[in-house]
Amino acid sequence: MAAAPLNPDSVPTPTPEPAGLSEGARILNTFVAPSKTFSDLRRSAAWWGPYLLMVIAALLFMYVAGAKVGFRKAMENQMQSQPKTQARLEQLPPEQREAQMEQGTKITKWIAYATPVLQLVILLIIATALWVSFKIAGTGVTFKISLAVVMYAGLPGILKMLLAIVALLAGANPDSFTLQNPVGTNLGYFLDPATTSPALRSLATSIDVFLIWTLVLSAIGFIYAGKVKSGTSYAVVFGWAFFFILAGAGIAAAFS
Numbered sequence: 001m002a003a004a005p006l007n008p009d010s011v012p013t014p015t016p017e018p019a020g021l022s023e024g025a026r027i028l029n030t031f032v033a034p035s036k037t038f039s040d041l042r043r044s045a046a047w048w049g050p051y052l053l054m055v056i057a058a059l060l061f062m063y064v065a066g067a068k069v070g071f072r073k074a075m076e077n078q079m080q081s082q083p084k085t086q087a088r089l090e091q092l093p094p095e096q097r098e099a100q101m102e103q104g105t106k107i108t109k110w111i112a113y114a115t116p117v118l119q120l121v122i123l124l125i126i127a128t129a130l131w132v133s134f135k136i137a138g139t140g141v142t143f144k145i146s147l148a149v150v151m152y153a154g155l156p157g158i159l160k161m162l163l164a165i166v167a168l169l170a171g172a173n174p175d176s177f178t179l180q181n182p183v184g185t186n187l188g189y190f191l192d193p194a195t196t197s198p199a200l201r202s203l204a205t206s207i208d209v210f211l212i213w214t215l216v217l218s219a220i221g222f223i224y225a226g227k228v229k230s231g232t233s234y235a236v237v238f239g240w241a242f243f244f245i246l247a248g249a250g251i252a253a254a255f256s
């Protein structure tokens with residue numbers, strides 16, 4: 001007996017998968033609709049886009065800083081917050097002091113242009129710390145997701161670099177410029193390094209508009225990309241932030 005022909009209208013049609021975001025859309029949505037970007041990381045945890053932008057912004061900033069201020073001047077300004085180092089230099093004969101300053105200038109320049117590599121290492125450390133913490137908390141966050149979230153959440157830092165570049169091109173005062181804190185987006189920028197303890201200045205520098213923005217984006221990222229509970233995500237992200245901030249203040253106090 002012949003089978004009855006199927007009615008085409010009765011055959012369910014598969015629902016097409018929603019198209020993923022382009023790299024440009026991911027980057028834009030990080031600023032205007034972060035939930036879309038971080039949800040898309042579950043489809044693809046590629047992180048090359050934001051990191052490439054970070055590299056370009058960092059190298060451009062270092063080039064402009066070197067041209068407008070100079071690495072020696074930037075180093076001398078930074079030393080104002082290191083009274084012990086200044087005292088040691090002042091005790092040296094003029095020839096040795098000049099040799100030390102020249103060597104310090106070269107090291108400062110090398111570190112400046114190695115910033116993209118150093119930045120990648122730091123981001124890998126942060127991503128690893130967060131990944132391990134979320135694993136201990138019993139979530140399903142993978143290392144790839146953790147690294148991608150950290151990369152995209154770091155995009156506001158590019159805006160800070162661009163602000164610093166604009167300030168330099170507009171004629172920022174070279175006598176107060178430092179590579180470590182180039183623009184007044186935090187409380188530490190407005191403290192006098194000669195009269196403020198290095199630890200306090202380090203803590204005040206951490207109260208930064210762009211750092212807070214990055215931390216909030218990181219927490220949102222793990223909520224959407226890693227499906228972590230909101231409370232857990234914010235607790236882990238801000239807990240590690242406080243740890244690194246306190247550690248930075250301790251290092252500043254020890255080596256000032």
